[in-house]
Amino acid sequence: MIKYIIKRILIAVPVLIGITIIDYAVMCLAGSPLAMLQGPRISEAAVEAKSIALGLDQPIYIQYFVWLKQLLHGNLGYSIKNYQSVSEMITTHLGPTLLLMGVSLIVSLAIAVPAGIFSATHQYSKRDYTVVTLSFIGTSVPGFFLSLLLIYVFTVKLGWLPSSGMTSLGTGGGFTDVAKHMVMPVIVLATSMAGTNIRYIRSAVLEILQQDYLRTARSKGIGSFKVINKHALRNALISIVTVIGMEIPVLFGGAVIIEQVFSWPGLGLMTMSAIINRDYPVIMGVCLLSAIVVLLANLITDLLYAVVDPTIQYK
Amino acid sequence: MPKKRRIESEKYLQTIWRRFCRHRLALFSFAILGVIVAAALLAPVIAPYDPNDIVGSFSKAPGGKFLLGTDQIGRDVLSRLLYATRISLLVGVLATAISTAIGVILGLVSGYFGGIIDMVIMRFTDMVMSFPYILLVLVAAAIFKPGLWNIILILGFVDWPGIARLVRGNVLSLRETNFIKGNIVAGMSKRHILFSEILPNTIAPILVYATSVVALSMLDEAALSFLGMGVQPPTASLGNMLNGAQSLTVLTSKPWLWIPAGSLIVILVISISFIGDALRDAVDPTSKNNKAVI
Numbered sequence: 001m002i003k004y005i006i007k008r009i010l011i012a013v014p015v016l017i018g019i020t021i022i023d024y025a026v027m028c029l030a031g032s033p034l035a036m037l038q039g040p041r042i043s044e045a046a047v048e049a050k051s052i053a054l055g056l057d058q059p060i061y062i063q064y065f066v067w068l069k070q071l072l073h074g075n076l077g078y079s080i081k082n083y084q085s086v087s088e089m090i091t092t093h094l095g096p097t098l099l100l101m102g103v104s105l106i107v108s109l110a111i112a113v114p115a116g117i118f119s120a121t122h123q124y125s126k127r128d129y130t131v132v133t134l135s136f137i138g139t140s141v142p143g144f145f146l147s148l149l150l151i152y153v154f155t156v157k158l159g160w161l162p163s164s165g166m167t168s169l170g171t172g173g174g175f176t177d178v179a180k181h182m183v184m185p186v187i188v189l190a191t192s193m194a195g196t197n198i199r200y201i202r203s204a205v206l207e208i209l210q211q212d213y214l215r216t217a218r219s220k221g222i223g224s225f226k227v228i229n230k231h232a233l234r235n236a237l238i239s240i241v242t243v244i245g246m247e248i249p250v251l252f253g254g255a256v257i258i259e260q261v262f263s264w265p266g267l268g269l270m271t272m273s274a275i276i277n278r279d280y281p282v283i284m285g286v287c288l289l290s291a292i293v294v295l296l297a298n299l300i301t302d303l304l305y306a307v308v309d310p311t312i313q314y315k
Numbered sequence: 316m317p318k319k320r321r322i323e324s325e326k327y328l329q330t331i332w333r334r335f336c337r338h339r340l341a342l343f344s345f346a347i348l349g350v351i352v353a354a355a356l357l358a359p360v361i362a363p364y365d366p367n368d369i370v371g372s373f374s375k376a377p378g379g380k381f382l383l384g385t386d387q388i389g390r391d392v393l394s395r396l397l398y399a400t401r402i403s404l405l406v407g408v409l410a411t412a413i414s415t416a417i418g419v420i421l422g423l424v425s426g427y428f429g430g431i432i433d434m435v436i437m438r439f440t441d442m443v444m445s446f447p448y449i450l451l452v453l454v455a456a457a458i459f460k461p462g463l464w465n466i467i468l469i470l471g472f473v474d475w476p477g478i479a480r481l482v483r484g485n486v487l488s489l490r491e492t493n494f495i496k497g498n499i500v501a502g503m504s505k506r507h508i509l510f511s512e513i514l515p516n517t518i519a520p521i522l523v524y525a526t527s528v529v530a531l532s533m534l535d536e537a538a539l540s541f542l543g544m545g546v547q548p549p550t551a552s553l554g555n556m557l558n559g560a561q562s563l564t565v566l567t568s569k570p571w572l573w574i575p576a577g578s579l580i581v582i583l584v585i586s587i588s589f590i591g592d593a594l595r596d597a598v599d600p601t602s603k604n605n606k607a608v609i
């Protein structure tokens with residue numbers, strides 16, 4: 001097992017290095033971040049001095065190695081825009097994003113697991129069709145459009161929920177305040193995820209229901225409740241784990257747009273402003289972090305398989 | 316029994332169509348999609364006004380001369396909607412064509428040759444897949460000047476890993492079949508085996524997958540344009556028509572500026588998803604994952 005983990009991590013390292021090289025190459029195509037600074041008030045000489053100070057006058061590959069060397073020392077660099085250290089910026093923005101992602105993931109599973117099992121056990125019935133149709137609608141509604149509709153209904157018309165930020169101005173926050181701010185973003189993120197998950201879990205359960213051991217369990221006269229919730233659900237766990245693993249990168253990306261719409265002070269909002277300002281060190285930091293998260297999620301998914309299904313063994 | 320004989324002698328496409336027709340919701344979606352596509356293609360003929368001309372007063376409510384009202388600078392919303400659908404469909408179809416071409420070629424090469432070529436291509440695929448998708452598109456869109464053709468290229472160059480994996484998997488299993496082995500023994504050229512023997516046998520799953528990529532690309536275009544990093548005004552796209560709703564006055568008091576465009580995206584994407592799902596079932600009715608039910 002430990003050997004397997006080490007092997008996987010060793011495979012991940014070249015992938016990560018490749019990702020940073022692609023990142024760097026793409027960004028160099030874009031031109032200098034200082035192009036934004038140039039204007040009537042700033043002389044060309046000042047811009048040049050600045051670019052030497054930031055090391056931007058060096059060839060691309062040297063810049064890359066400088067960045068890589070700093071990275072190995074645990075330094076992600078400093079934001080060109082506000083001179084904060086990138087790792088500090090990421091740590092302060094990570095909390096809200098993780099909170100939003102975690103809650104959305106839990107909510108989407110809480111919807112998708114029962115709905116998927118229900119749909120599978122009632123295959124080809126009207127109720128099955130309804131659930132599957134709803135799941136298609138869930139995946140097809142663009143998140144930002146759903147956000148606008150929700151804001152229109154709950155903020156503008158009913159005035160129940162705040163539409164931006166994480167806490168109300170002037171208050172310290174507190175649990176109910178944050179929860180209120182979270183309702184709409186969580187609904188949007190959970191809807192799109194639940195849509196995919198329902199169909200995935202449904203087809204997994206359908207496959208399990210056709211297995212011989214379930215027929216045996218049924219023919220022994222165990223009640224259908226027990227058959228489904230004990231025998232089928234345990235075997236469906238493996239696909240639920242897969243679903244969670246698949247959702248992590250989707251969540252990470254989806255959060256960018258949703259955080260933008262709801263001004264949620266997380267990584268997505270920070271990334272968006274870094275992208276607009278061409279703040280390369282920050283973009284590099286976020287890309288690296290997200291790539292690590294995705295690769296880790298894949299690894300943990302594979303390891304969880306072995307926990308959930310003891311017949312799987314890794315060498 | 317004339318009917319039975321017909322089934323026995325029907326062509327492959329007829330079989331698929333017959334199976335497809337069993338899915339009533341998909342058939343309905345097909346009709347709706349047909350109407351929308353026709354309306355979009357005929358936009359120059361049926362649009363009441365030029366989409367970029369200022370033809371009325373600012374932000375006029377629907378009714379009278381303007382069926383869906385006018386936007387903030389007095390352009391007809393219905394005309395813009397028709398042209399926007401055109402742009403969105405164009406982005407969806409062209410981006411999918413590019414990503415399918417890349418994915419098919421990489422998948423074929425990777426699956427057939429194996430070894431070190433396979434490893435390099437699959438590692439590269441992993442890399443592209445490890446990026447959070449939207450982040451990659453956003454960074455690319457910020458870097459290359461946003462605009463219609465750049466969006467198509469970006470989406471096309473980002474969407475291919477799924478298709479590459481699908482094709483590779485199919486090639487790997489086809490390579491072990493007897494008819495391909497027969498071709499190898501007969502001394503057929505690699506190009507012939509790849510493009511004339513293997514490719515036709517994996518075309519159905521590729522088409523099904525491509526349908527879902529069309530829907531995804533349209534959603535991505537909408538999201539990018541909504542954030543102002545996609546198709547740039549004055550060209551109308553379904554996403555940038557929603558962009559105005561980020562301002563509170565539009566959101567609260569001028570729903571005709573954003574609800575029609577948003578609903579059209581939803582209808583388009585849902586219809587395409589239903590069609591793709593029914594196609595999957597029609598092409599491969601024995602498929603284990605039984606996804607299509609409607």
